[in-house]
Amino acid sequence: MQRKTIIWVFWIAAVSGLTGYFVWVLYSNDRTLFLIGKTTDGHHQIELACEVCHTSPFGGGPVLQNACVSCHGAELAQANDSHPKSKFTDPRNADRVQILDARFCVTCHREHKPGITLAMGLTLPGDYCFKCHETIGKERPSHKDLAFDSCASAGCHNFHDNRALYEDFLAAHLHETPLRAQPQVAVRANSASDPAWVERARIALARVSSPDTTGGKPADPRILHDWESTLHAKAGVSCNDCHMLRPAPAATAVWTDRPGHNACAGCHAAETAGFLAGRHGMRLADGLSVPLTPMSPTMARIPMRADAHGTTLGCATCHGAHRFDVKFAAVEACTGCHNDEHTRNYAKSAHAAAWEAEAAGLKPAGQGVSCATCHLPREIHRGEKGDRVVAQHNQNNNLRPNEKMIRSVCMNCHGLGFAIDALADPEVIRSNFAKLPSRHVESLDWVERRLKTTRKPNQPGQ
Amino acid sequence: MKRTYAKITPMLGLAALLAACDKPTETAGITPQQMADALHAVMESDRTVYTRLVVNRLQNEEKVIKASEHWKDQKALPLPAQMFRYGSEMVGKKTDAFTYQLLSLWPVNKQNAPRTDVEKSGLTFVAENKGKNYYAEETLGGKKYFTAIYADTGVAPACISCHNGHKDSPRTDFKEGDVMGGVVLRIPIK
Numbered sequence: 001m002q003r004k005t006i007i008w009v010f011w012i013a014a015v016s017g018l019t020g021y022f023v024w025v026l027y028s029n030d031r032t033l034f035l036i037g038k039t040t041d042g043h044h045q046i047e048l049a050c051e052v053c054h055t056s057p058f059g060g061g062p063v064l065q066n067a068c069v070s071c072h073g074a075e076l077a078q079a080n081d082s083h084p085k086s087k088f089t090d091p092r093n094a095d096r097v098q099i100l101d102a103r104f105c106v107t108c109h110r111e112h113k114p115g116i117t118l119a120m121g122l123t124l125p126g127d128y129c130f131k132c133h134e135t136i137g138k139e140r141p142s143h144k145d146l147a148f149d150s151c152a153s154a155g156c157h158n159f160h161d162n163r164a165l166y167e168d169f170l171a172a173h174l175h176e177t178p179l180r181a182q183p184q185v186a187v188r189a190n191s192a193s194d195p196a197w198v199e200r201a202r203i204a205l206a207r208v209s210s211p212d213t214t215g216g217k218p219a220d221p222r223i224l225h226d227w228e229s230t231l232h233a234k235a236g237v238s239c240n241d242c243h244m245l246r247p248a249p250a251a252t253a254v255w256t257d258r259p260g261h262n263a264c265a266g267c268h269a270a271e272t273a274g275f276l277a278g279r280h281g282m283r284l285a286d287g288l289s290v291p292l293t294p295m296s297p298t299m300a301r302i303p304m305r306a307d308a309h310g311t312t313l314g315c316a317t318c319h320g321a322h323r324f325d326v327k328f329a330a331v332e333a334c335t336g337c338h339n340d341e342h343t344r345n346y347a348k349s350a351h352a353a354a355w356e357a358e359a360a361g362l363k364p365a366g367q368g369v370s371c372a373t374c375h376l377p378r379e380i381h382r383g384e385k386g387d388r389v390v391a392q393h394n395q396n397n398n399l400r401p402n403e404k405m406i407r408s409v410c411m412n413c414h415g416l417g418f419a420i421d422a423l424a425d426p427e428v429i430r431s432n433f434a435k436l437p438s439r440h441v442e443s444l445d446w447v448e449r450r451l452k453t454t455r456k457p458n459q460p461g462q
Numbered sequence: 463m464k465r466t467y468a469k470i471t472p473m474l475g476l477a478a479l480l481a482a483c484d485k486p487t488e489t490a491g492i493t494p495q496q497m498a499d500a501l502h503a504v505m506e507s508d509r510t511v512y513t514r515l516v517v518n519r520l521q522n523e524e525k526v527i528k529a530s531e532h533w534k535d536q537k538a539l540p541l542p543a544q545m546f547r548y549g550s551e552m553v554g555k556k557t558d559a560f561t562y563q564l565l566s567l568w569p570v571n572k573q574n575a576p577r578t579d580v581e582k583s584g585l586t587f588v589a590e591n592k593g594k595n596y597y598a599e600e601t602l603g604g605k606k607y608f609t610a611i612y613a614d615t616g617v618a619p620a621c622i623s624c625h626n627g628h629k630d631s632p633r634t635d636f637k638e639g640d641v642m643g644g645v646v647l648r649i650p651i652k
Contacts, residue, residue, distance in 0.1 A: 080534070086551040091561055091648050092577055094603025139572055168532055454629040 029290065038114035040121040041301055042396070045282055051289030053111070061104045068105040071277070075397070079161035079404075099131045108159075120400045126152065129159075142446045154424035155403065155441035164406035164416070170447040176415025183413030184366040186378040186389045199385075226322040237267075260284070264315045270381060272315070274393030280313050281393075297337045308337040327359065330370035345432035346371065369413075375399075377408045402429075417444045494649045495597055498610035501560060502647055505546070510617050513542040518618040529620065542621070558650070564614060566643030568633035570625065574643075578602065581646055584611030589641045596644075599651070607648040614643040 025033050031048055039047040046052055053067040076084070087093065088103045101107045110116075110123040117123050126149030133151070137144040151157050157165060219239075227233055242263045244253040256263075261284060265272035275281040283292040294312040297304035311317060318333035319325065331352075335343055346352050351369035358368030375395045381388045398404040402423045410419035421437035422428050428437050492500075517529045517539055530538035540548070546564050554561060567585050569575045576582040584596035588611055596611040616622045616638050625642060626634045636642055 084551070086554045089554055089558075089561075090563060091602045091605065091607060091650075092563065092581065092646075094605075097603065166532075169535070451629070 035112070037112040039111060040117055042121055042279075042400075043111060044301065045279065045295060045299065046285075046288060046292065049288045049290045049292060052287070061106055064106050065104050068109075072105075076160055080163060081160050082162050083159055096132050100128060125149065129157070140450075142449070154401070155420040155443055158401060158403060161401075161404055164403050164411075164420075165443065167447055167450075170416070170444050171451060173411075173416035174444055174448050176417060178415055178418035180413055180415065184364070185373055185409070185412045186380065187366045188378065188389045188391065223322050226320075230322070230324050232324055241266075258316075258321075261315050270390045271393045274376075274391075274397070275315070278394035278396045280395060284314075303339040304337050305339045311337060327370075330372035330376075331355065334371040334375075341430050342432050343371075345430070345434060349432045349434055351433060374405060374409045377405075379408070417441075420444070494608035494651055495610065497560070497649060498597075498608065498647045499595075501562070502610065502612050502645060505549070505562065505645060506612070508549075509542050509546050512545050513618045513620060517542055518620040522618075522620050522623075529624075541624070560647060560649045562645060562647040564643060565646050566614070568625075568631065569643070570628050570630045580609050581611070584609070584646065585644045587611070588613035588644050592641065606651050608651045610647045610649075612645045612647070613641045614645055616640050616642050 022033075025031060029048075031050065034050070035047060038044075043053075053064055055067055056063050083102055085103050088097050088101070097103060108124050108128065109121045111121070113123050118126075129151040130148040152159065155165070163169070227238075232238075240253075242259050243255055243257070245256045245259055245263060246253045261272050261275065261281065276285040280295060283295050294314055296310075296312050297308045318329040320328060331346075335346070351373075354363060355368035355370045355373075357363040358365060372391065375398075376391045376393055377398060378389050379392050381390045392398075392408075398408055403420070405423065406416065406419045410423070414422075418437070420441050420443065421439065422433060424441050425437045425439055428435055520527050521529050521539065528536065528538045529541050530536045531541055531544065532538075533540045533544070543564055550562050550564075563574070565574050565576055565581060565585060567576065567589060576585050578600060580598045580600040584598065587596045588594065592613065595613075598609050598611075600607055600609050616625075616636055619638060621642065622636045622638050622640075625631050625636055
């Protein structure tokens with residue numbers, strides 16, 4: 001009898017103890033215990049904010065789908081998604097959905113499955129295309145002998161974004177030279193004399209009603225010296241515009257020594273939104289279920305410099321607190337932390353030589369190639385007051401896959417065929433484009449061959 | 463006598479109540495076929511307006527803008543078939559009361575060829591029987607649908623010239639007024 005009692009007491013104590021411990025961990029700040037597998041490279045920074053994806057403990061696929069779409073939906077729409085959900089909700093494709101339920105992101109992109117996770121979080125073997133496109137060999141004889149898992153090869157096809165790879169686009173860009181006659185990216189309008197630009201600065205100034213102040217402290221002459229030559233100074237953006245912040249919408253503005261990205265977002269909304277969507281700033285994004293510290297090189301999965309271990313990422317990290325030096329932000333800010341081969345090889349590259357030539361005034365603006373030229377590319381934003389050139393601050397936006405870079409970056413200076421070949425060669429990327437592509441992707445050749453054997457390509461108006 | 467009434471009256475009352483409940487209310491309900499015909503009338507008219515007044519007029523007559531499959535890249539007008547498909551996708555996001563697609567026995571994009579038996583027989587029927595629609599029921603993915611198929615004709619020179627000249631079109635001898643495909647409209651039924 002006594003032995004039985006002891007056993008009962010032991011088990012009740014053990015179960016209560018364990019339950020209590022797990023509940024305590026669940027409501028604590030560090031829930032690493034509950035991570036059931038290494039998370040993907042894209043999500044590992046926010047892996048402890050479980051509720052970002054698991055918005056409800058129950059609900060399964062549809063609940064997770066909402067979470068995916070809330071972050072990635074806009075990007076997919078912009079990419080003119082080749083396989084949108086609407087294709088698979090069509091009843092005539094019900095049999096295909098039985099084989100591969102492409103209505104839900106998690107069918108192909110399951111989190112917490114490190115053993116089967118491929119690039120871009122894909123957790124399916126490479127033959128997923130074949131399940132619906134098994135007759136492609138008949139429609140395209142050139143594809144007849146290809147391996148059934150070779151569809152998503154570099155330079156051929158992507159499931160979502162084919163803006164640089166669709167047949168008519170390839171047809172329109174056959175036989176382009178590797179380097180264009182006028183290689184140049186869009187130049188940002190940063191002149192203080194641009195009336196639209198100054199108008200925006202004036203509107204920003206009007207937001208802060210309190211007079212110019214330095215928070216009651218004597219102004220540091222070094223800080224004033226840094227600031228007074230900047231475009232912020234020319235536009236009339238002074239101390240209080242960034243340092244006087246309202247802790248809540250209706251509260252009084254108070255002096256903040258180190259303003260965060262919210263201070264910049266007032267004028268630079270697009271850049272801040274990009275920063276918070278990418279791997280530099282996603283830990284600071286709104287809507288995270290737990291507050292996370294800013295990203296730091298110590299948390300990164302790719303090689304980082306040891307002497308950057310103390311750096312935390314915010315706008316001022318790359319742009320400087322008062323100098324707002326975009327040239328520093330374009331290269332030195334990156335090489336100050338990143339220590340992978342591609343970064344280390346940049347300094348010796350032809351791109352870097354062009355960048356230095358531009359900085360020295362030997363090349364016109366837009367012909368140099370910095371880290372930012374490719375990884376924070378210039379985009380044209382359409383607005384009521386005209387078009388603006390804005391740097392996309394989501395540095396991961398055109399890397400998944402890297403063919404996304406073709407139209408926004410590479411084709412400003414290079415022909416399509418050369419760009420496809422270069423991006424498909426990991427050795428070329430590793431060397432930071434120090435060598436010519438060793439492999440040729442035949443997509444353009446096949447398009448050319450097909451055009452010769454069929455009627456003229458679809459010219460609008462025919 | 464009294465006992466008989468006592469037994470019968472509640473039974474009669476119950477029977478009357480059940481009868482009143484069971485009988486379907488005679489409201490102005492519409493059949494799936496009527497609903498399909500009405501929806502198709504709207505779709506066909508909207509697309510015909512777009513094809514004639516926008517695409518054919520501005521591209522072929524006034525020659526101020528082209529229509530192209532890659533309208534965004536080429537700063538052109540979306541094709542009428544695309545206008546139709548984008549509408550269909552938008553409807554799909556708003557409701558699952560019905561779905562519709564534009565299919566053809568001679569599709570430019572092979573994914574728009576008929577796949578189900580009803581689609582195949584329906585598209586053949588409307589192509590061979592001008593002026594008639596095709597109605598059937600089919601089960602897809604375990605769900606039952608009322609399927610209506612309507613002929614889709616080349617209503618403007620723009621339709622004919624583009625399809626006849628397209629490198630991926632399996633047929634190049636369309637004439638204005640020919641049946642080029644069909645609108646397949648599905649309404650889930652019990």
